[in-house]
Amino acid sequence: MMKKLIKNILPFVVSALMLSSSIKAGAGDIMSVRLLSDKKSLLPGDTITMGIEINMKNGWHTYWINPGDAGLPLKFEWGLPDGFIIGNITWPIPELITEDGIASLIYKGKVIIPVVVYSPVNFKGNKAALELNVKALVCKEKCIPSSGGAKLVLPINHKKSLSDPSITKRLKNLVYTLPASYPQGGVKASRDADKIRIEIPINELNGRNDKIEFYPYQEGIYNLAAGQETISHDEYAAIILKLDDLRTEDPQSVSGVLVNRSGWKNIGYRKAMDIKINLTK
């Protein structure tokens, strides 16, 4: 009886141990990293949606893909088995902070950054170890270069894949704060002297009271500390951005994340939209 019990339980115990995600903290434990996976076990060829979970101690922050006037963006160094490929990384909406005329685009506290990982169809092993080292600049009143690692070992099942419903749900719940691609529409961008204007037609908004913000991917172009002027009109809403006096170039297009806190109608009320719009003459 005991032998039968052990024989039935053992595979689950082994699976649970293999799924453990180890945490290695960086620079005095200010930052720690965890890897989340929407799969508990993989069928070779599976696409995994992973979450890079970065936790920072209270009061500390790190930076978005465009860090702003100072700081450094996060850097990911992966250790993957043969044939595994990193796909799209989706960056959650940052927060803009400004102090003494210097603007930063940051993440503070906890952030989960989804990333797609493709597993090869011809993978022969019985487990896959996925390792990540995150290099970050973490700042409070001073900045400290930091790193944090995580490792996730996923068992391979050559017959079927197994989802992790709780992680799947957690990652799905992020969707409203993650940028989605802008479908064809009427958003326009133009330049007037040292200002850039992004205009959104009223039929793409919920109404005149939508709260709209823009976070540029382009570094060294905008005076982020000057803030954004927003205009509400019968037929459109507009955001006016100021170009930096010491900008590295004159932009020919506007690319970044357009955020509507009331949600964008044309992408199922998700709050963030990735845009790349050429400036009209």
Added chain:
Amino acid sequence: MIRLKFVFAALTILFFAGNLAHAVGIDEAAPDFKLTDSKGKTVSLSEFRDKYVVLEWINYDCPFVKKHYESSNMQNLQKEFASKGVVWLSICSSAPGKQGNFSVEELNRRMDKLQVHPYAYLLDPTGEVGKLYGAKTTPDIRIINPKGILIYAGAIDDIPSTDQADITKANNYVRQVLDAAMNSRDIPVKATKSYGCSVKY
């Protein structure tokens, strides 16, 4: 007959501190300033008319500044261009009590230990000169030609990191701009995005 449409324009201006509202731009005249240096001497930019001047925003405790000083990269640049007649001014715009703002004794101790070679280390605790030049990070570089024109603003090199190993792999903008300007060639790059810690105004 033109029907007047009611235009409801609600202006929401999110205006943050405009301290860096208009900094001197590329190809503009570099504004004069007067600051006290680490030895108590008054130094004015106008003293160096007819020379190339490098302004280097600094904070010895910033990891990006440490990258360039603990590797001796910055000191070597200072020496190299001093021998060519370039005036190198390190400027600290850290406010009292903030990172990088040291007592004179501590400052001189740091400068000795690092064997720094600027022409002078200038104290800008009110941040007035930093804001005049739009300095946002440490390091942040401005290069002024002998006619008093700002010819470069931005990063020291093209690999934003705190890693000393990146220094030899990087293209050094200070060297690139000064070599071109001093040999009457077109300046290949005039403005880059600086990288570093924020200036602690």
